[in-house]
Amino acid sequence: xxxxxxxxxxxxxxxxxxxxxxxxxxxxxxxxxxxxxxxxxxxxxxxxxxxxxxxxxxxxxxxxxxxxxxxxxxxxxxxxxxxxxxxxxxxxxxxxxxxxxxxxxxxxxxxxxxxx
Numbered sequence: 742x743x744x745x746x747x748x749x750x751x752x753x754x755x756x757x758x759x760x761x762x763x764x765x766x767x768x769x770x771x772x773x774x775x776x777x778x779x780x781x782x783x784x785x786x787x788x789x790x791x792x793x794x795x796x797x798x799x800x801x802x803x804x805x806x807x808x809x810x811x812x813x814x815x816x817x818x819x820x821x822x823x824x825x826x827x828x829x830x831x832x833x834x835x836x837x838x839x840x841x842x843x844x845x846x847x848x849x850x851x852x853x854x855x856x857x
Contacts, residue, residue, distance in 0.1 A: 757782070792821060 743764055747755050761767075767784040774781050796817050797810075805813050835842035 793818070 743758075743761055745758055745761075747757070749755055757767075765784050770785040772781075772783045772785055793814075796814055800810055800813050800817070831840060834840035
């Protein structure tokens with residue numbers, strides 16, 4: 742396990758050692774959030790493969806091909822991250838009681854209801 746005490750600058754900034762970057766594969770961006778009284782920093786992997794097969798399969802079934810297929814694929818792939826971030830915000834709001842939510846029972850009912 743890599744471990745190092747890192748000083749905090751007067752501007753509340755830190756410099757992360759290069760060994761840490763290499764160990765987790767940091768490239769251009771990181772996600773940073775607070776969880777359980779800890780600051781979590783995770784690398785964002787921009788390999789573009791999130792849902793790629795599903796997107797391509799759907800677009801091909803819609804009749805897209807060639808340059809048009811490529812453009813549609815890029816357009817949809819660009820929308821994935823904002824959509825997931827929106828879902829996470831909604832889930833966080835629901836979990837904290839700031840937004841309406843549905844329980845497991847609301848969505849799936851009960852076992853007794855299935856037997857009827």
